[in-house]
Amino acid sequence: MATALADEIDVLAKAKRAIGGAYISEPDEEYMNEAQQDYFRRLLxxxxxxxxxAAAGTLQQLQDGPIREPDLNDRASSETDWGIELRTRDRQRKLIAKIDSAMRRIEEGEYGYCEVTGEPIGLGRLEARPIATMTVEAQEAHERREKVSRDD
Structure with missing residues (x-):
């Protein structure tokens, strides 16, 4: 799980570099103004x-042929690596749906605001997690409720 999260962070960091780095806000700037929306749209x-x-690269490697390791241990290791790679790609496939949802929220003027409280999520949180739909406090409360319901 830590590897998949690290991969997700690396891909996000690559996207930030591709658009010229993080957003620098002005001190008296209005929250979720046109420039901020444009930045997050480009980032997403x-x-x-x-x-x-990355998915296309994985698909190409899969099409190049099966694993042909002569040693059983090497083959098992390669198959384990492929399993991890495919789980990572599946996680990223689900992430694409969240990115598309965030893009819709930008178009509808709802991006950057908590879906629970309606308060601003904050640029720092959105910079770290552009698909965030809740403030840190609302997310923590949600996770506590989830944990309590799982423990029951």
Whole structure:
């Protein structure tokens, strides 16, 4: 799980570099103004493109042929690596749906605001997790409720 999250962070960092780095806000700037929306739109599109490019590379490797390791241990290791790679790609496929949802929220003027409280999520949180739909506090409360319901 830590590897998949690290991969996701790396792909997001690559997307940020592709669009010229992080957003620098002005001190008296209005929250979710046109410039911020444009930045996050470009970031989300670059992130999605990076994911799709990585998936295409994986697909090409799969089409190149089966694992042909003569040693059983090497073959088992290769198959384990492929399993991890495919799980990572599946996780990223699900991430694309969240990116598309964030793009819709930008178009509808709802991006950057908590779906629970309606408060601004904050640029720092959106910079770290552009698909965030809740403030940190609302997310923590949601996770506590989830944990309690699982423990029951």
């Amino acid at each position: 599109l670059a992130w999605k493109k990076s994911i799709l490019d």
